[in-house]
Every structure is written in structure tokens, then in C-alpha cells.
Amino acid sequence: MPSGTLEQANYMQQYSQLYFCRLAEMRNFYSTYTDITRVAISQLNPVQTQWVVGIIFKQMPLKPSILKSYADDIMLTVPELRLLNYTSGDDRVYVEDETGRIECVFHPEDRKHDVVTGMVIALQGLVGADGLFRVNEIRLPMHPAPIPLPCSGQSAKQYICFLSGVDVRTPAAQLFLDYVTGCLGADTVQLGACMRVIVAGNLRGERSLLDLFLKTLAEHLPVDLMPGEEDPVHAAFPQQPWHRLLLPQSASQDDAQNRLVRCSNPHAFQINGCLFLGTSGQNVKNFCRFSRVRNELEALQRLLECGHLAPTCPDTMACVPRGDHDPLVIREVPHVLFTGNADTFRYQQRVFGAARNAGTAAPVTLLTVPRFDATGTAVLLALPELTPTTLQF
Numbered sequence: 001m002p003s004g005t006l007e008q009a010n011y012m013q014q015y016s017q018l019y020f021c022r023l024a025e026m027r028n029f030y031s032t033y034t035d036i037t038r039v040a041i042s043q044l045n046p047v048q049t050q051w052v053v054g055i056i057f058k059q060m061p062l063k064p065s066i067l068k069s070y071a072d073d074i075m076l077t078v079p080e081l082r083l084l085n086y087t088s089g090d091d092r093v094y095v096e097d098e099t100g101r102i103e104c105v106f107h108p109e110d111r112k113h114d115v116v117t118g119m120v121i122a123l124q125g126l127v128g129a130d131g132l133f134r135v136n137e138i139r140l141p142m143h144p145a146p147i148p149l150p151c152s153g154q155s156a157k158q159y160i161c162f163l164s165g166v167d168v169r170t171p172a173a174q175l176f177l178d179y180v181t182g183c184l185g186a187d188t189v190q191l192g193a194c195m196r197v198i199v200a201g202n203l204r205g206e207r208s209l210l211d212l213f214l215k216t217l218a219e220h221l222p223v224d225l226m227p228g229e230e231d232p233v234h235a236a237f238p239q240q241p242w243h244r245l246l247l248p249q250s251a252s253q254d255d256a257q258n259r260l261v262r263c264s265n266p267h268a269f270q271i272n273g274c275l276f277l278g279t280s281g282q283n284v285k286n287f288c289r290f291s292r293v294r295n296e297l298e299a300l301q302r303l304l305e306c307g308h309l310a311p312t313c314p315d316t317m318a319c320v321p322r323g324d325h326d327p328l329v330i331r332e333v334p335h336v337l338f339t340g341n342a343d344t345f346r347y348q349q350r351v352f353g354a355a356r357n358a359g360t361a362a363p364v365t366l367l368t369v370p371r372f373d374a375t376g377t378a379v380l381l382a383l384p385e386l387t388p389t390t391l392q393f
Contacts, residue, residue: 122138
């Protein structure tokens with residue numbers, strides 16, 4: 001998805017087309033990069049172990065229901081549960097394609113909590129006498145691993161700074177601004193090697209203060225501004241950039257110096273051959289609520305493995321309906337996958353996907369950027385090593 005571009009959205013169409021597009025495209029990943037032979041769900045043979053590729057639907061009794069609003073209109077009392085996690089032992093998992101749907105049984109049973117509604121996965125199993133599909137093996141989509149980055153010929157490192165969840169009224173935000181502008185007189189070598197600041201959503205404060213903060217920041221370093229769930233933009237994923245009129249001073253620098261770039265969420269960009277892909281965190285938090293992952297870093301790993309940035313769209317997360325393609329499919333494995341507004345800073349490097357023709361596979365750096373207003377932490381990522389360090393304010 002091109003960053004910072006506006007797309008015409010048609011809200012009159014059904015969301016089913018989005019699922020059809022997702023299934024059709026991601027099913028090609030299995031036929032291209034795996035050797036499985038799939039069958040349509042309606043053609044399953046009850047006496048033969050077979051592969052099916054379809055979209056997961058998870059029936060969850062604890063999941064919030066939009067019908068609650070209609071129940072309120074007719075004064076019908078419906079208890080509403082507000083939980084941090086909506087999984088339970090009563091959850092039921094189905095896999096479906098264009099030909100039908102069948103309920104799945106996993107062994108051990110807790111494996112059903114590894115999937116969420118909207119994931120496109122391959123399942124190997126056998127249909128039992130009770131009509132249930134007993135799963136033996138789960139296989140996720142496969143992509144080519146990213147190309148290894150060229151070794152830098154420079155002795156000095158270069159850095160990308162990540163920031164999210166900033167309250168510009170706090171002393172910590174002013175300290176960060178003083179650091180970037182050189183007023184603190186510290187880490188001048190590291191600061192001089194910083195190439196770009198990525199603001200991953202959720203800026204808080206009066207609009208004039210936000211504008212001044214971004215203007216001052218962009219005067220010293222190029223800034224990519226991503227929207228978040230708390231920002232004055234459309235909530236549906238993918239989120240479109242901040243409107244220019246909301247930031248009259250800082251946004252005026254877009255055309256003149258290209259110092260402030262108002263980006264979309266998710267945001268993809270490339271620096272020195274390194275491909276970055278990230279979000280402001282809504283997709284990761286939503287994935288955590290409807291699965292049993294241990295933390296946001298693990299959720300980020302699962303999203304990359306399933307080849308989709310937000311599989312829970314549009315089931316439990318608002319998104320723009322599309323009838324031609326799914327803009328949230330991960331079509332190329334990035335060198336860096338990040339999420340903003342996390343609870344804590346975490347990172348991991350590991351290889352995802354199949355090696356290229358030369359037999360080499362570059363590792364992917366997974367990065368969770370914590371909320372600045374809660375932790376006072378910014379993250380510096382060194383290039384080309386892709387090793388992060390934290391700055392505490």
C-alpha cells in the first residue's frame with residue numbers, strides 16, 4: 001500500500017468481497033511457495049487425509065456484539081463484557097472457502113487459540129464420522145525472505161528514531177525536542193547520524209502545541225507522521241494521513257523541503273535499501289484480544305507469519321471495504337516490522353520466509369515502540385545492523 005496516498009473508498013459495498021479478495025490472493029502463496037495439494041471444502045473425502053486452504057472464522061461467545069446497540073433501542077437488557085481477552089474454552093473454529101464451511105477440531109485443543117478470524121491458512125486433516133475436520137497440521141503462507149542488506153562502507157552508523165504516543169505538554173516531550181535540536185549538548189555524534197524520525201501515532205495536546213512541536217522537530221530532522229487511534233483522522237484501517245489544515249505550520253513544509261511527510265497507517269518506506277513496514281498498534285492490540293499470544297512482540301511475529309497486517313479486519317476492527325484487493329496483505333517481507341504504542345520496548349531478529357535464489361535469507365527485525373507518554377522512551381535503530389537502543393527522557 002503506497003504511503004501517504006488517498007484512496008477513494010466505496011462504503012456502499014459489502015465486506016464479503018474483501019474476504020474473497022484476501023482468500024484468492026493469499027491462496028496463491030501456497031500454490032507458489034509450497035508443495036501442498038489442496039481440495040475444495042465441498043470435495044473433502046471422509047476416508048482420506050487432505051489439505052484445505054481457507055479463511056478462519058472463530059465463533060467466540062465472549063466477543064462483543066454490535067447487536068448490543070439494537071438491544072438498547074428496544075430496552076432489552078444485554079450484559080456487556082469488557083475484557084482484556086475474549087478467548088474461552090467454548091470457542092469454535094471453522095474454515096471456509098467459496099464452496100463451503102466445516103468446523104475444525106485441534107489437538108491439543110489449545111491450538112485453536114493460535115488463530116483468529118480472517119486468517120488464511122492451510123490445514124491438513126481428516127473428516128470424522130461426526131462431520132468435524134480433525135486437524136493434523138497447520139501451515140502458514142510462505143514468502144521469499146528479504147534480500148540481505150549491503151554492508152556499509154562508512155565507519156559511522158546511521159539511525160532511524162521511532163516515537164509514539166507523545167503528549168507534547170509533558171516535560172519528557174520537551175526534553176526529547178531539546179535533544180533533537182541539540183539544546184542538551186549530548187550525543188552529538190549519534191544525533192548527527194539520525195536520518196529520520198518516525199512518529200507512530202497518538203499525539204496528544206492542543207492543536208497549536210502539536211503543530212509547533214512537529215514544526216520544530218521537522219526543522220532539524222525529516223519526520224514521518226503516522227496517524228493513530230487517538231488522532232483526528234478516520235478510524236477505519238488503513239488510516240489516511242493527517243489533513244493539511246490540521247497542521248497549518250508544520251504541514252507547509254511538505255512541498256518546500258519534504259521535511260514532514262504525512263503518512264498513512266500502515267506505513268511502508270525504504271531507506272538505503274532497507275524496507276520498513278509498521279503500524280500505530282491498533283492491529284496488534286486487537287490481535288492480542290482475540291488470541292492467546294503472550295505479548296505484542298509475539299503478536300507481531302504471528303501477523304508476519306500469517307502474511308496479513310490485520311486479519312481481524314473487518315470482523316472486530318474497522319476497515320475500509322474493498323472489492324478489488326485487500327490492501328493489508330503483506331506481499332513482501334520487510335527488513336523491519338514495527339508497531340507503535342506498545343506497553344514495553346521489545347525486539348527480536350529472526351528469519352522469516354524462504355531463501356532467495358542465492359540461498360541467503362536476511363533476518364527480519366521485529367520492533368515494539370512503547371508509548372512515550374507512559375515510558376518516556378524513544379527507540380534508535382542502527383543501520384545497517386538493525387540493532388535498536390533506547391533513549392530515556
